[in-house]
Amino acid sequence: MTYVLPELLERSARAFPDRTAVEESTEGSITYAELMRLSDRVRDRLIRVGVRPGDRVGMMIRKSVDAVATLFGVMKAGAAYVPVDPTAPMERCAYIFQNCAVRAIVAEREHVRGLEREFAGAFSPVLIGVDGTGGGGPLRAALDGLDAGDRAPPAESPPADPAALAYILYTSGSTGKPKGVMLSHSNAAAFVDWCSSVFDPRPTDRFSSHAPFHFDLSILDIYVSIKHGAALVLVDESLGKDPVRLAAWIAHKRITVWYSAPSILALMAQFGKLESQDYSSLRYVLFAGEVFPIKHLRLLKSLLPGPRYFNLYGPTETNVCTWYEVPAVIPDDQTEPVSIGRPCSSCRATVVDPSGRDVARGEEGELCIAGPHVLQGYWDLPEQTKNAFLPGRDERWYRTGDIVIEQADGNYKFLGRRDRMVKKRGFRIELGEIEAALYRHPKIKEAAVVALPSDDGVTIRAYISPAGGERLSIIELKGFCSQRLPLYMVPDVFEQRDALPKTSTDKIDYQALLRA
Numbered sequence: 334m335t336y337v338l339p340e341l342l343e344r345s346a347r348a349f350p351d352r353t354a355v356e357e358s359t360e361g362s363i364t365y366a367e368l369m370r371l372s373d374r375v376r377d378r379l380i381r382v383g384v385r386p387g388d389r390v391g392m393m394i395r396k397s398v399d400a401v402a403t404l405f406g407v408m409k410a411g412a413a414y415v416p417v418d419p420t421a422p423m424e425r426c427a428y429i430f431q432n433c434a435v436r437a438i439v440a441e442r443e444h445v446r447g448l449e450r451e452f453a454g455a456f457s458p459v460l461i462g463v464d465g466t467g468g469g470g471p472l473r474a475a476l477d478g479l480d481a482g483d484r485a486p487p488a489e490s491p492p493a494d495p496a497a498l499a500y501i502l503y504t505s506g507s508t509g510k511p512k513g514v515m516l517s518h519s520n521a522a523a524f525v526d527w528c529s530s531v532f533d534p535r536p537t538d539r540f541s542s543h544a545p546f547h548f549d550l551s552i553l554d555i556y557v558s559i560k561h562g563a564a565l566v567l568v569d570e571s572l573g574k575d576p577v578r579l580a581a582w583i584a585h586k587r588i589t590v591w592y593s594a595p596s597i598l599a600l601m602a603q604f605g606k607l608e609s610q611d612y613s614s615l616r617y618v619l620f621a622g623e624v625f626p627i628k629h630l631r632l633l634k635s636l637l638p639g640p641r642y643f644n645l646y647g648p649t650e651t652n653v654c655t656w657y658e659v660p661a662v663i664p665d666d667q668t669e670p671v672s673i674g675r676p677c678s679s680c681r682a683t684v685v686d687p688s689g690r691d692v693a694r695g696e697e698g699e700l701c702i703a704g705p706h707v708l709q710g711y712w713d714l715p716e717q718t719k720n721a722f723l724p725g726r727d728e729r730w731y732r733t734g735d736i737v738i739e740q741a742d743g744n745y746k747f748l749g750r751r752d753r754m755v756k757k758r759g760f761r762i763e764l765g766e767i768e769a770a771l772y773r774h775p776k777i778k779e780a781a782v783v784a785l786p787s788d789d790g791v792t793i794r795a796y797i798s799p800a801g802g803e804r805l806s807i808i809e810l811k812g813f814c815s816q817r818l819p820l821y822m823v824p825d826v827f828e829q830r831d832a833l834p835k836t837s838t839d840k841i842d843y844q845a846l847l848r849a
Contacts, residue, residue: 335495337518339409341525341560342369349536349562355398356539358569358582361468363398365562368405371469373487374476375406375439381485382459384436386411386494389501391430391438391458393419393448396546396567397466401555403439404500404546408518411491412436413498415513416547418837419444420570425511427451429503430458433513433712441465495519501712502549504649505844513712514549514649523705524652525556527677531656532590532617538563539586539614543573543593548838549649550621553592573597574839580605587614591640594839595625596779602633603778603800612637621645621653623840624670624747624765626772631663646673646747648733650708650721654680655745668773672744673737680704683730684739689723699751700737701730736763755784755791760821767795767824770817774810776800779833781841782824795824796846798833805829 342365345354350366363371384390390407392414394400400416407414415433417426419441427448430438435458440448442462449460463475479485499518503511528534540558542565544550558565566586572578580601583591598620601607618633618640625644634642642659657674676682683691684698692698701723708731710718723730734751749763756762764782771780779798784791799805807827814823834845 335519336522337408337493337495337497338499338521338556339372339405339490340493341556342372342405345559345562352536352562353564354559355401355565355567356586357398357468357567358572361398361470363402363469367469368398368402371402371473372405372409374485375403375472376409376490377485377488378461378476378479379406379410379412379437380488381483382437382461384410384412386491387497388412388436389415389433389498391435391440392416392546393426393438393440393444394463395419395441395466396542396570398469398567399463399466399472400546401565402469402472404555407439408499409490410488411494411497413500413515415501415503416545417503418545418547420837423447423451429511429513431456432511433501437461439463493518495522498709502547502649512714512717515709515712516652517709520652520706520708521552521556523679524552524677525560527653527679527706528553528557529560530678532557532619534558534561534563534590536562538589538616539566540564540590541566541568541583541588541592543568543591543597543839545570545837549652550592550594550838552652553619553645558590574835576600576603576605580607581610583615584610584612589614590617590619591615592617592619592621592645594622595620595629596623596835596839596841598633599626599629600778602629602636607633607636612639615640618642619645621647622838624769626769627663627667627670628772628775630659630671631665631667634659634663644671644673646745647702647706648735650731651680651702651706651733653677654702654704654706654733655682657744668769670747670769672740673747674744676702677704677706680706682745684737684745685723685732689725694739694741697736697738697748700733700735700745702733703728703730707731755793757784757791757793757821760819762793762822764793767793767814767818767822770814771795771797773817774805774813776803776805779841781833781843781846783843783846785847792826793822793824794826794828794846796828796830796833798830802831 346365346369354365356362437459501513542554644657645653647654736748737745749765778800834842
């Protein structure tokens with residue numbers, strides 16, 4: 334079944350008009366009927382200022398009821414929404430909006446002046462300023478103010494086109510500039526429908542929204558909950574990074590479906606005092622975006638044994654493309670992370686060698702994905718789009734850049750990134766393998782390993798964050814690694830920090846470490 338994403342809101346607004354659609358961390362909330370009306374008003378205003386089907390509309394607004402209404406309003410106008418991180422450097426946000434030539438931008442008013450300075454008259458989208466966020470009130474006030482001077486009459490949404498772009502998510506690019514991943518309504522719908530078939534969503538569910546809206550994890554949060562008339566419960570940014578407060582909040586809010594990167598789950602397992610809270614409502618714990626250190630996952634499951642746990646794997650370009658349900662009991666002697674699982678029923682997978690030829694099961698190679706989840710391409714980057722797919726195939730097979738092995742049971746084992754493999758003195762080194770070894774140290778909370786060029790090839794530098802703030806001796810660290818790794822893989826340099834830098838999506842910021 335294909336559809337455009339606003340249809341999910343329309344159906345739930347008819348079926349559950351008075352049910353809470355979106356709830357904020359504190360007090361703000363909105364019903365399905367109210368969200369429908371507010372997003373209609375956003376559509377009307379955008380059409381009034383000239384937005385047409387196929388256009389892009391920027392969003393520089395904190396995660397809120399106001400933001401959810403905005404993104405639905407953008408899509409109702411037939412446009413694609415382009416969200417940016419409001420806390421990111423203004424130069425980066427302005428670049429993104431200019432790069433995809435947005436027709437309009439909905440931004441919190443504190444950012445409007447900065448955007449205007451960056452554009453410097455060379456680029457002039459319509460700027461719709463909103464005085465803050467919270468419960469939809471500031472967005473309503475902004476629309477009321479605009480209507481007072483130039484009323485936007487009720488408009489009809491353009492005919493539904495599932496093949497049209499729904500959103501563009503910008504990720505770090507290899508050239509140093511962000512690149513826009515283009516996803517259509519049908520891309521998102523295929524993923525949402527797969528989630529519906531696996532996770533049994535219910536109108537009584539309460540989905541967490543931990544990921545920011547410019548991160549692909551948000552797609553599950555928003556659209557699966559809206560499709561099923563459930564409540565989307567937004568996690569405030571400051572709350573989302575505080576494991577102690579967040580652990581209590583999940584219990585207090587009676588969250589039933591949690592989805593996030595593993596890092597915050599690992600911190601909650603270690604420091605969240607989970608044993609003191611009631612998590613009887615929690616049905617699912619879903620994680621994606623990076624490897625979950627097995628010792629932290631085992632600890633989390635011992636503290637929260639009730640929910641089912643799933644590892645969801647996939648780059649932004651495919652959203653989720655493989656999945657794995659974590660066993661009820663993780664053996665004590667298991668030291669490797671859990672599998673990334675099998676392809677979603679709507680996707681197909683193959684593993685290829687560097688020349689693009691399929692390899693036999695059990696041989697390592699690059700994971701490639703085909704199917705309706707796969708991106709349309711990168712915005713205005715035809716050469717990168719071409720190189721992202723296997724050549725000479727009848728189907729579009731996206732090259733993930735991830736190195737895997739298909740195991741005997743059909744599940745894939747993740748080995749590392751194609752671009753995180755280095756050679757030192759002729760030896761191949763996967764930096765992720767060094768990180769996995771460091772995470773086995775009982776006194777290491779976080780670890781990240783980077784390779785830096787040096788006179789003799791590369792220098793392997795390990796950054797660690799000790800648990801409890803206790804500094805570890807270099808002799809101890811080298812000895813620990815030498816017991817678990819070949820000597821050529823033992824890091825040359827160790828640097829200890831209270832915390833490792835994070836991106837806005839709570840992943841370790843490797844680029845910041847490379848610049849350090």
